[in-house]
Amino acid sequence: MESPARSSVIIVGAGISGLSAAKVLVENGVEDIIILEASERVGGRIRKQEFGGVSVELGAGWVAGVGGTKINPVWDLAKQANLRTCFSDYSNARYNIYDPSGKIFPSGIAADSYQKAVESAMQKLKNEEEKNDLDGTKNTDQPCSPETPIELAIDFILHDFEMAEVEPISTYVDFGEKEFLVADERGYEHLLYKMAEKFLFTSDGKISDSRLKLNKVVRELQHSRNGVLVTTEDDCTYQANYLILSASIGVLQSDLISFKPPLPRWKLEAINELDVIVYTKIFLKFPYKFWPAGAEKEFFMYAHERRGYYTFWQHMENAYPGSNILVVTLTNGESKRVEAQSDQETLKEAMDVLRKMFGPNIPDASDILVPRWWNNRFQRGSYSNYPIYVNQQLVDNIKAPVGRIFFTGEHTSEKFNGYVHGGYLSGIDTGNALLDEIKESQRKNLIQPFLVDPLLALTESLSLSTQADAVSPLHKCDIPTQHFLTSTKLGFSEPIL
């Protein structure tokens, strides 16, 4: 019976974390990897699309955390790739809040509402901390709930934008407080191609390496103490000594991938404890500009009695002058609601809100773009959010491997979850953790001491000089269901499952 060829490592997902893990492995001599990506492209939640004559970012848009004493590694990559960016100044957003009659709230009222929202957020954090501290004295103060439209609008930007965590956010503490919007026709994803160029075969700005396999939706992971066997939706199978899984927390919470044997309870509990945030940027193209321009007017808000209803707006004149594009951001319940309706209905709702702010005579948008991150079965949401009060066990369990399956992705980054740099750094950490595991396993087993490079010996990697050599023979599709790990090098001859 024919078995699929065996690699050292299979990486599931070609977003930034999967690619940075691959980079660490390849740069350390583990070259016979396979990257299985469900969609037709690399990048995952970093994704550009042509819209209204420019390139807009449907997923990550900003390099967040710049200007501090430590350099954000993604900012470093952006510099190396010569990515065009522009500074975003959010500090004025609270002074550009429109009421339904089109008037901007006086700055004093805005400042008071802001203060109230911050105090309420701090109170919530304190209460959570006390709830989790069994010996602590209980505090009976209740945080004030936002009530008026302006309070709701400010509460929305504090919680759904600036302060999803009210404690200091590591990104800003570690890397700096500035945020830069990517405004480059090649897209944020250009960073990934630049990174991939260093360890995968590329030509004409595309990754042409046969170790990267697109349109491969992983549906089943069989794992044992000897290795892993992966089955994809098109019935191909792949086997490896180890696997790195970079699918998002939303995907892990869904039934897209089944594990045999099932994941242990502690892992499932940790996966289910994280929240999935849905964050949707809706793009609208207009024949001409009718909103106030200027850097300090880049962000503006609409105070509606329904929290998060077309609240947060941005014009794209700073990024792309003359593009006449507005972006409105919805989150969570509003995102899901809008994903479920037609774009025409969404356009009508957005236009009604804009007419409240800017009057009845503004032109209709000529085009609309509504990304659907929640309904994308390879994402199931935009990014992870840890509970306000996180216990260390949860953090450890989220990233802990299960046998030969290693977990990576922004959701496994204790300090930077939810960000591109969280994805990047988690991939590097997971790649290094797997290298350590490989070395440790080799030390214990003392396998093939006669080979020059012990790491390569363990992982079955050979010194590969050409792409054709890198994975040969190709992994098998449509093979029967019983599989054997046949590697004689590693001494495996038993069925793994």
Ligand SMILES: Cc1cc2nc3c(=O)[nH]c(=O)nc-3n(C[C@H](O)[C@H](O)[C@H](O)COP(=O)(O)OP(=O)(O)OC[C@H]3O[C@@H](n4cnc5c(N)ncnc54)[C@H](O)[C@@H]3O)c2cc1C
């Ligand atoms: C709308 C939005 C706005 C954001 N804004 C910002 C921002 O401004 N700044 C910032 O720093 N971060 C932002 N983020 C977060 C950032 O994009 C992510 O944290 C980061 O890109 C996650 O990278 P990742 O590698 O962990 O996951 P992903 O990019 O999701 O990569 C995982 C890959 O796995 C693939 N996959 C899933 N299931 C399977 C399967 N069964 N088989 C094979 N492949 C599979 C997916 O297709 C995907 O390509 C935003 C995200 C979104 C969605």
